[in-house]
Amino acid sequence: MSSDFINNKSNDDEKDKVSPESYAVDPSTIPNPVLQRLIQEVRHEKQNKVASYNRLHNRHNR
């Protein structure tokens, strides 16, 4: 959603940022289970724009 806005803003955010290509890193090389999972999720979401509406758990009003 709102991808135009996201793209416009991301060009402005240059300060000491984590690489937006972090999802391209091989997750198995990162020795942390949380970060491994998140990198995999980001990669998966980049490849498959499916179910982005689907808040899989803890659905509430925030």
Added chain:
Amino acid sequence: MSRKQVELDTVLVKVASRCNIDCKYCYVYHLGDDSWSRMDKLMSIETMDAISSSFAELVLEQEKGFSVVLHGGEPLLLGYTRLRYFLSKLRAALPKNFPISIQTNGILITEKILDLCSEFHTSIAVSIDGPEHVHNKSRIDHRGRGTFQDVINGIDKLQAHIDSEFLFAGLLAVIDPKTEPLEIYKFFKRLNPPSIDFLFKDGNHTNLPPGKLSIESTEYGAWMVGLLDSYLDDSDPIPIRVLDDMLKVLLGGDVSKEGIGITNFGIVIIDTDGSITKNDTLKSAFNGADRFANTWRIQEHHLSRLLRSSEFRKYHEMQRPTSAKCIKCPELNICGGGMTVHRWRKDNAYNNPSVFCADQLHLIQHMRKRLKSFGLSE
């Protein structure tokens, strides 16, 4: 932003306007809004029918799917018979891949309710704040007694159900910044939920959130840093949604949560009498802050008509911060300016950074440091 019609991703349906408990920090009953007192106690069959019909039409009109959350008050006050009626109508209107879930305090969970939820593919998330001495400080019943053991009994039933893998959606906790985050994390790990989410206590620039001494202080940020460290240092962690969302933005991904990142969400609330409102968390700013200028009722107005209206677009755009500090902030794409309601101040409404701005910056700075230690930075 694209000018195409906004699509909904979440519809929160308040099937009961009252609650069987009386949490001290509740934005519905204790932060100045009194609309609950004029509501029907429970949603009527006619209103349920109108909602189901409207959803069936929206399924055909929207490209994207949407989630439906039964909320309250306490949604399980609806009782078995009415809940059965509503879930059967909702599931008939919504394909199985459209999530329906219930956000409950867990006390009224029974085997029968769980069977019903399983039958209509409806998941359940339970609110619990931590171990007994933490939970019972705020989550009390109407006689002032702690509800911890009753909630644990509900979670036990949920986990024991044959369909628990689907039914148990996760736990939701409200943070008390005076607690020890590692203790809270370990407690939740022992409960073994599929995931946890944490919320800040509501507040704004005029009425500071409980536990926050000043706009500049970082009690909540420091607590979240402690939680992040507990999480990242755990060799077998359970997912924490709020942290996952922020970390995923830092890793180049998108978010699933309003109030983080710069993804706009399409959220409306259908109140117990069928009135359609903005995100009801806005209630904690001032009485009636969640109401549209015009009266919208699900019995009379189709949801797509509301979505095309200028006042809905205006409400939708409120998610983006307007203050100069946010606009030029290099971290805006991470925090998104926080929840709209947390930006409110009596003299200039929402034209402010979040009251949690200092907390969020403190947390983001620590996240960057931790990511850098894993080589995940430029």
